[in-house]
Amino acid sequence: MYQGFLSWRFLTAKRINWVGIIGVYVGVTALILILSIMSGFLEQQRRMVRGSLAHLVVEPSPMPHIDGTPLPASSEPLQQAILADPRVESATTQLSWFSMLMQGGARGSLISTSRLSDTQSAKLVGVQIVGIDIENELRTTDLLASLQPPPAEASINQTYGYIAVENPNDPFSEPEGLEYQQPWAWCIVGQQLAIVHGLRRGSEINLGTMIPDPQTGKVRQSNRKYLVAGTFRTGENEIDLGRIYMDRRDLHDFLGTHRDYSQVLVKLHDYERDGQAVMGDLSASLVQKRLIRDAGLGELKTWEQYRGNLLGAIENEKVLMAIMLSLVLVVAGFTVFAILTMMIAEKRRDIGILAALGATPRGTMWIFLLIGFWDALLGAVGGAVTGVLAALNIDSIEQSISQALGVEIFNRDVYLFDHIPAVVDPVSVGVIVLGAFVCTLTFAAIPSWRASRMNPIDALRYE
Amino acid sequence: MSEQLALNARDIRKSFQIGERTIEVLHGTHLELRRGERLCLMGASGAGKSTFMHILGLLDQPTEGSVEVEGVNAWGLSVNERAKLRNQRIGFVFQFYHLLPELSAIENVVLPARIAASHGANKIDLKEINERAMEGLTRFGLSDRLTHRPSQLSGGEQQRVAIARALILDPPILIADEPTGNLDTATGKKVLDLLMEEQINRGLSMILVTHDTRLADTCDRVLTIEDGQIQSDSKFDIPH
Numbered sequence: 001m002y003q004g005f006l007s008w009r010f011l012t013a014k015r016i017n018w019v020g021i022i023g024v025y026v027g028v029t030a031l032i033l034i035l036s037i038m039s040g041f042l043e044q045q046r047r048m049v050r051g052s053l054a055h056l057v058v059e060p061s062p063m064p065h066i067d068g069t070p071l072p073a074s075s076e077p078l079q080q081a082i083l084a085d086p087r088v089e090s091a092t093t094q095l096s097w098f099s100m101l102m103q104g105g106a107r108g109s110l111i112s113t114s115r116l117s118d119t120q121s122a123k124l125v126g127v128q129i130v131g132i133d134i135e136n137e138l139r140t141t142d143l144l145a146s147l148q149p150p151p152a153e154a155s156i157n158q159t160y161g162y163i164a165v166e167n168p169n170d171p172f173s174e175p176e177g178l179e180y181q182q183p184w185a186w187c188i189v190g191q192q193l194a195i196v197h198g199l200r201r202g203s204e205i206n207l208g209t210m211i212p213d214p215q216t217g218k219v220r221q222s223n224r225k226y227l228v229a230g231t232f233r234t235g236e237n238e239i240d241l242g243r244i245y246m247d248r249r250d251l252h253d254f255l256g257t258h259r260d261y262s263q264v265l266v267k268l269h270d271y272e273r274d275g276q277a278v279m280g281d282l283s284a285s286l287v288q289k290r291l292i293r294d295a296g297l298g299e300l301k302t303w304e305q306y307r308g309n310l311l312g313a314i315e316n317e318k319v320l321m322a323i324m325l326s327l328v329l330v331v332a333g334f335t336v337f338a339i340l341t342m343m344i345a346e347k348r349r350d351i352g353i354l355a356a357l358g359a360t361p362r363g364t365m366w367i368f369l370l371i372g373f374w375d376a377l378l379g380a381v382g383g384a385v386t387g388v389l390a391a392l393n394i395d396s397i398e399q400s401i402s403q404a405l406g407v408e409i410f411n412r413d414v415y416l417f418d419h420i421p422a423v424v425d426p427v428s429v430g431v432i433v434l435g436a437f438v439c440t441l442t443f444a445a446i447p448s449w450r451a452s453r454m455n456p457i458d459a460l461r462y463e
Numbered sequence: 464m465s466e467q468l469a470l471n472a473r474d475i476r477k478s479f480q481i482g483e484r485t486i487e488v489l490h491g492t493h494l495e496l497r498r499g500e501r502l503c504l505m506g507a508s509g510a511g512k513s514t515f516m517h518i519l520g521l522l523d524q525p526t527e528g529s530v531e532v533e534g535v536n537a538w539g540l541s542v543n544e545r546a547k548l549r550n551q552r553i554g555f556v557f558q559f560y561h562l563l564p565e566l567s568a569i570e571n572v573v574l575p576a577r578i579a580a581s582h583g584a585n586k587i588d589l590k591e592i593n594e595r596a597m598e599g600l601t602r603f604g605l606s607d608r609l610t611h612r613p614s615q616l617s618g619g620e621q622q623r624v625a626i627a628r629a630l631i632l633d634p635p636i637l638i639a640d641e642p643t644g645n646l647d648t649a650t651g652k653k654v655l656d657l658l659m660e661e662q663i664n665r666g667l668s669m670i671l672v673t674h675d676t677r678l679a680d681t682c683d684r685v686l687t688i689e690d691g692q693i694q695s696d697s698k699f700d701i702p703h
């Protein structure tokens with residue numbers, strides 16, 4: 001086809017065309033790189049937001065049924081009912097309560113007092129105490145991962161305060177070599193919490209709480225001592241600063257509450273595929289079995305619903321960013337438009353010659369449209385390759401730039417990650433490349449169409 | 464009768480709109496070009512020769528009147544069909560050569576064949592066309608200029624390339640609008656000799672626009688355009 005041949009010649013004959021190609025190239029590179037990093041951050045954030053949650057959360061109402069009968073005291077029936085669904089991989093029961101952490105005890109501590117997290121506003125360090133069934137928990141949530149030591153290249157922020165549990169698969173068992181006479185149970189505390197209170201392995205903590213009596217309505221105080229077996233780190237500050245895990249039976253014994261559970265976390269084989277269906281089936285069957293009051297009251301949630309507002313914000317950010325960045329492509333398209341318009345004005349005579357040689361108006365249009373196509377092809381493909389490579393190697397790129405400039409661009413402590421997260425999503429790359437094509441070709445179409453409308457004679461009379 | 468005519472233009476009027484004013488350049492004139500005929504067209508500058516040639520070459524639409532190419536009413540065709548006709552039946556040589564500056568001599572010559580391929584008519588073998596183009600340019604004495612750009616060629620060389628281009632698809636009709644108008648006498652004569660030779664060898668139906676009265680002797684027929692009308696040369700004209 002002469003159009004392809006001529007468009008390539010016209011493209012390479014004029015150096016100005018590089019501006020159009022570079023425009024598209026820079027636009028596509030920037031879009032892919034920035035969106036990949038954004039996606040990486042969002043993905044990281046999403047993982048954190050999900051954090052210690054599993055796929056679904058069943059949280060039976062604390063209220064009795066409408067007719068006054070209370071919900072079962074044991075989690076057993078609920079757990080069984082959930083596990084009956086073949087799409088459920090595992091489920092784990094948790095009992096959570098709130099508490100105040102007071103320090104003290106046998107080993108070398110003179111202070112026995114609670115600590116203010118913010119001395120100016122007199123905020124007490126309240127902690128969430130969570131009783132878990134360790135086997136089920138490890139199978140269902142990411143707890144095991146948060147017990148692992150930080151990676152070798154981790155920043156001080158991540159390593160500081162870390163206390164390894166002796167056996168991650170059985171964190172509540174007594175560590176060897178630490179013979180305590182005390183009968184107290186072992187617990188694992190958030191890493192930040194350990195730092196705030198200066199906790200070490202074997203430290204003794206005193207947890208105080210209040211429990212309302214359902215019969216009398218009176219509030220009863222209770223406290224119990226625990227020993228620190230190690231720390232966990234989820235990366236989510238609130239949890240790392242405010243949660244303590246212990247054995248569920250022990251906690252139930254401590255609290256003496258009617259129910260021995262507050263929620264059941266559920267992990268599915270394939271959440272993306274089955275999530276919604278299982279939600280519907282479970283809520284129906286659990287209500288029918290009277291294990292929850294009424295699913296409509298939010299007793300059954302996916303983790304996304306559970307952390308809905310946060311996730312919504314993340315998605316919004318991403319969409320907003322994509323829209324703003326798309327303007328880069330519009331600018332690139334406009335560059336191509338300007339160059340082609342200029343080129344067509346310059347090529348009036350040649351357009352006339354082509355018509356005289358038997359080119360159709362549509363053929364003429366194609367020549368210039370193809371120039372736009374080359375711009376898009378070279379720019380977008382080059383940009384995609386560069387963008388993807390840059391995204392995949394962003395860490396070393398950032399480091400060498402940081403080194404060259406002597407400024408730390410990415411502060412690894414601030415972000416809680418040890419590397420710049422970048423997720424290259426092939427679909428996004430495809431959409432960006434396609435967008436570049438659509439944008440460039442749309443802008444190229446206008447001058448190309450005008451070229452095809454030129455009267456060959458007007459064009460030829462120029463000399 | 465009409466099948467024997469390469470070109471048949473009837474009642475051609477052409478006017479141009481310049482601002483408010485309308486200027487009529489051609490006032491309803493006729494022209495018949497017979498097959499294999501060499502026709503010379505003369506006339507004062509501004510008489511409308513080029514305007515008429517553009518109409519005959521289907522580059523411009525007459526305000527009124529019809530143009531038949533080998534019996535086909537050109538303006539009754541679609542844009543694409545007309546482009547195809549222009550591509551394959553009519554060769555055009557301009558006063559100002561009009562080569563594409565980005566292409567080499569040989570690429571310029573081959574261009575009509577590339578365009579023909581897009582019309583999808585007959586199978587165009589680019590390799591064979593290339594050879595034909597090379598052969599043509601060699602015949603015109605340009606064998607060592609094949610890959611030169613037009614800007615690297617003299618006027619006479621450019622015009623020879625333009626003639627080779629006009630003839631590459633072997634069109635039966637050739638329109639040459641003052642092909643030597645921009646050349647010095649000696650160069651012009653060489654170019655003209657070449658054109659005449661091709662006309663004879665190929666049996667072209669040719670219209671040659673010229674100011675050179677001496678050329679008239681070598682033509683089968685000489686027409687003059689005056690007052691926007693063709694004034695037939697009675698001595699040669701065959702009544703119809």
Ligand SMILES: Nc1ncnc2c1ncn2[C@@H]1O[C@H](COP(=O)(O)OP(=O)(O)OP(=O)(O)O)[C@@H](O)[C@H]1O
Nearest residue numbers: 479480481488506507508509510511512513514515
């Ligand atoms: N596009 C146009 N717009 C306005 N006037 C035009 C246009 N084309 C031709 N004319 C006018 O038509 C007349 C004939 O022009 P044309 O170029 O056909 O003359 P010509 O016989 O070829 O002259 P020359 O021998 O100088 O080439 C001229 O007066 C010219 O100004």
Ligand SMILES: [Mg+2]
Nearest residue numbers: 512513514640
């Ligand atoms: Mg003229």
